[in-house]
Every structure is written in structure tokens, then in C-alpha cells.
Amino acid sequence: MIRINCRNQNKKRKINLSGIKKTAVAVLKNSEKKNAEVNIIFVSSQKMRAVHRTYLGKDVSTDVMAFPVESMNKKRQGSEESFCPAFQGGSNFLGDIIISSDKAFYNAKIYGTSFKEETALYVIHGLLHLLGYDDVSSEKKKVMKKKENEYLQKTRRFI
Numbered sequence: 001m002i003r004i005n006c007r008n009q010n011k012k013r014k015i016n017l018s019g020i021k022k023t024a025v026a027v028l029k030n031s032e033k034k035n036a037e038v039n040i041i042f043v044s045s046q047k048m049r050a051v052h053r054t055y056l057g058k059d060v061s062t063d064v065m066a067f068p069v070e071s072m073n074k075k076r077q078g079s080e081e082s083f084c085p086a087f088q089g090g091s092n093f094l095g096d097i098i099i100s101s102d103k104a105f106y107n108a109k110i111y112g113t114s115f116k117e118e119t120a121l122y123v124i125h126g127l128l129h130l131l132g133y134d135d136v137s138s139e140k141k142k143v144m145k146k147k148e149n150e151y152l153q154k155t156r157r158f159i
Contacts, residue, residue, distance in 0.1 A: 002028050003037040010044040013101035016116060022158040023120050027127045027151050035092040038130060040099065040123060048100035063103040064122040066129035068095040097126030116159040117152070124151045 004021040008014075020040060028036050043051070049061040056065075104118040111118070128144055128151075135141040 001035060002033065005037070005039045006042075007040075008042045008101070009047065010042050010101045012044065013042065013105060013115075015042050015101060015119065016159065019116065019158045020119065020123055023123055023155040024127060026155045026158065027124055030151065030154065031127075031131050033094075033131070037091065037093045038127065039096045040126070041096065042099050042101040042119075045100050045102040048098065048103065051098055061100055061103060063100055063107065064126050065098045066095060066126040067098070068130050068132075069093050071095075094130040097123065097130065099123065099126065114159075117156075120155060120159045121148060121152055124148050124155070 002025050004024045006015075006017045006020055008017065024038060024040065028038070045061040048063075048065070049059065051065060052062050053059045055067070099119065099122045101119065104122055105115050107113075108115045108118040113121075125144075125148055128147055133140070133144045133147065135144045
């Protein structure tokens, strides 16, 4: 069973949580994950900046951050800073995806896309990170971008 937990902590931006969940489930099923749990949290640019500073040491906002379960350290698990409740070992939990809905709104205007499409893209990007994809090199970035576009086309009907 695939379980997607979504929360919108940025009340300035209305999020189609049902469409987001359907998008995430479709991506995971297409990646052959039959049992998985993921947390997706939408936050403001200010909150994203704080998260980015705390966990990556960068004092700027960003669009999406993914925290694969393997990288979650003891400090995050169960602490007040944790985005997800402490989990028991052996679960199908893949990790957390934190998305700045303010950044999605802003970038949609810049790139000429819709807010819904931009948020779906961030969800897909975060899921790919949780599934082991990386974008640190230009070659890996190309592979990841190709997968993002493929999944965006497959899930467009949900957004």
C-alpha cells in the first residue's frame, strides 16, 4: 500500500492536496514501489529558508527539499524540528518532501506554467530524490530532468 501524508502549512496558498496525493501515488507505482509512505509538507518561503539554513547551512529559500529516510539523523527524528513523527525501523517510510508553495507561485509566473503544474513538478522532483535520483552533476541532472518530464506528462490529469 502506498500512503501519502500531505499538509499545507502555508495558508496563503491553496493546494490541491487530492491531486498532489494522486500524482505522488502514480509516480511511486510507476517506479515499482508498491509499499511506501511519504510526507509532503507545503510551507512559506520564510519557513523554507529556515529549514534550508538548519539542514543544509544555506540562508536562502529554495523550492523543494527532500529528506530520504536514510539521511535522517537522530537530531531530526522525534525532535520538535522534525517534519514527521518518529517512525519505527522496518517501515516502508521513504522520507519527507518540503515544498515552498510561495516559490512555486513565483516560479510559475516566471516560467509561464500554472501554480498547480509547478507544485506537481516539485513533488515529482522530491520523490525522485527519495527514490535515489540525484542532480549533483550535469549528467545526473539530465537523467533526473528527463524522468521529471516523463512523470509530469503521465500525471498531468491529476493537477
